């Protein structure tokens with residue numbers, strides 16, 4: 250194979266490269282060079298200096314680390330929130346809400362009061378069921394309310410962490426150079 254001599258466009262070192270080579274890394278300064286040929290001259294264009302290379306590498310590593318962190322965070326959130334989800338008898342899950350537990354409590358108390366008053370007027374011992382119903386209803390809905398509160402604060406925490414990672418990712422992404430991303434890594 251014929252070799253040709255080119256000069257590193259970054260540090261000026263002489264490099265002997267095969268004539269068919271278009272890209273070469275300078276063995277002196279580590280720059281990535283694009284070999285340009287015209288009819289009369291061969292010269293090199295610096296694609297990436299070694300410093301840019303390692304900066305890019307560090308950024309890519311940081312990006313991978315952040316993406317990984319994001320994935321773990323989402324997984325953790327899924328696990329945590331699964332325990333707080335409200336499951337109906339068909340197995341559907343819904344997000345616990347403070348408002349819906351308040352509505353539930355109001356409905357239960359109103360119904361319980363109605364029952365208690367009606368039973369009290371007609372057959373007083375049955376009024377006891379109304380009172381028990383109200384007590385049980387308040388107990389379950391206040392538990393649901395507490396769950397909803399826990400869900401909300403967990404979600405806030407998760408969203409906050411997620412936003413932080415995303416904003417750090419955004420600061421890395423724009424600097425990605427599509428022209429050279431497939432070369433030299």
Ligand SMILES: [Zn+2]
Nearest residue numbers: 257260275278
């Ligand atoms: Zn060089």
